[in-house]
Amino acid sequence: MGxxxxxxxxxxxxxxxxxxxxxxxxxxxAPDTRMAPQQAGILVQ
Structure with missing residues (x-):
């Protein structure tokens, strides 16, 4: 876990x-594609 x-x-x-x-x-x-990294960050959290 550590x-x-x-x-x-x-x-x-x-x-x-x-x-x-x-x-x-x-x-x-495409400005819409900028949301992909943000969604990935939310998924990681």
Whole structure:
């Protein structure tokens, strides 16, 4: 169980960074796609 917490934090950080990187690229093409990383973050929590 002690190993799961760092993994979850790592995944959340990864999703946030990924969302920020992809979001900046996708904002011009399709703003709706920016919601995908946010939904993934909610699912992780």
């Amino acid at each position: 190993h799961k917490k760092p993994d979850i934090l790592l995944i959340i950080a990864f999703v946030v960074v990924l969302g920020a990187v992809t979001g900046s690229f996708i904002t011009d093409a």
